[in-house]
Amino acid sequence: MTAPAIGPTFDGEAIIRVRGLRNSFGEQVIHDDLDLDVKRGEIIGVVGGSGTGKSVLMRSIIGLQQPDTGTIEVFGESVLDADVDDSVDIRRRWGVLFQGGALFSTLTVAENVQVPLREFYPNLDQRLLDEISAYKVVMTGLPPDAGPKYPAELSGGMKKRAGLARSLALDPELLFLDEPTAGLDPIGAAAFDELTRSLQRTLGLTVFLITHDLDSLYAICDRVAVLADKRVIAVGTIDELLALDHPWIQEYFNGPRGRAAVTSAERAATISGA
Numbered sequence: 446m447t448a449p450a451i452g453p454t455f456d457g458e459a460i461i462r463v464r465g466l467r468n469s470f471g472e473q474v475i476h477d478d479l480d481l482d483v484k485r486g487e488i489i490g491v492v493g494g495s496g497t498g499k500s501v502l503m504r505s506i507i508g509l510q511q512p513d514t515g516t517i518e519v520f521g522e523s524v525l526d527a528d529v530d531d532s533v534d535i536r537r538r539w540g541v542l543f544q545g546g547a548l549f550s551t552l553t554v555a556e557n558v559q560v561p562l563r564e565f566y567p568n569l570d571q572r573l574l575d576e577i578s579a580y581k582v583v584m585t586g587l588p589p590d591a592g593p594k595y596p597a598e599l600s601g602g603m604k605k606r607a608g609l610a611r612s613l614a615l616d617p618e619l620l621f622l623d624e625p626t627a628g629l630d631p632i633g634a635a636a637f638d639e640l641t642r643s644l645q646r647t648l649g650l651t652v653f654l655i656t657h658d659l660d661s662l663y664a665i666c667d668r669v670a671v672l673a674d675k676r677v678i679a680v681g682t683i684d685e686l687l688a689l690d691h692p693w694i695q696e697y698f699n700g701p702r703g704r705a706a707v708t709s710a711e712r713a714a715t716i717s718g719a
């Protein structure tokens with residue numbers, strides 16, 4: 446069964462297409478008959494209560510979690526049936542920022558950015574690796590002298606940017622971000638949102654964004670997918686979701702934090718339009 450179709454009919458190209466996904470750990474069923482389409486070029490926010498399986502969904506899509514059943518296509522290719530060569534070709538085209546950044550603590554920022562480059566292009570010479578990593582560091586708003594620093598020498602916001610720089614190392618078409626603004630103060634989080642939006646526009650990225658941050662949803666997401674009851678119960682713009690009579694959706698978007706996010710989004714729109 447597909448998720449309720451709400452809002453405009455989806456007629457664009459699906460860069461991610463998930464059908465009938467089921468994931469379980471022992472007796473615990475996380476997803477059951479989950480469907481989701483992600484359109485090329487959009488920022489899709491993925492929300493849901495804690496433990497509803499947002500990260501497991503992302504891990505399934507990127508091939509780190511073998512589902513019980515279902516199909517997952519990315520770039521029109523089946524992720525689950527891909528042979529080793531196809532799998533490398535697919536993985537080369539996406540970047541991932543895991544929850545917490547997951548930087549290698551014993552490597553500098555530049556070396557962290559070079560990890561995927563070395564993995565996928567083992568013959569690149571060191572000068573080129575240094576040039577590419579320096580470019581990615583600056584692209585994510587870090588000062589150029591951040592390259593030789595170790596993660597422990599960076600602030601929380603800088604670590605996130607370093608993780609983002611690494612996820613962009615291979616010039617991906619598709620970016621997976623798992624709670625990128627968690628742990629940042631509101632100003633740092635807003636700056637990271639702005640960076641995500643600007644990179645998405647400049648580089649023509651599609652972004653799969655798992656977040657609890659209502660401000661991020663309002664500020665940068667084109668559509669939002671809601672996980673509940675083991676599946677995606679609705680996908681649409683926030684206005685479209687607000688029109689649905691689902692208790693979790695109403696509580697989430699219309700609760701005190703949701704209303705505060707609307708106010709701050711309206712304020713930001715007024716300032717940028719002034």
Ligand SMILES: Nc1ncnc2c1ncn2[C@@H]1O[C@H](COP(=O)(O)OP(=O)(O)OP(=O)(O)O)[C@@H](O)[C@H]1O
Nearest residue numbers: 470473475493494495496497498499500501502657
């Ligand atoms: N490798 C694993 N083995 C067993 N259970 C797991 C494993 N990975 C995830 N789970 C369980 O699957 C459920 C969904 O986890 P997941 O991390 O996807 O939730 P989430 O929606 O991302 O939550 P949060 O918003 O708190 O990060 C949780 O109950 C979690 O304990």
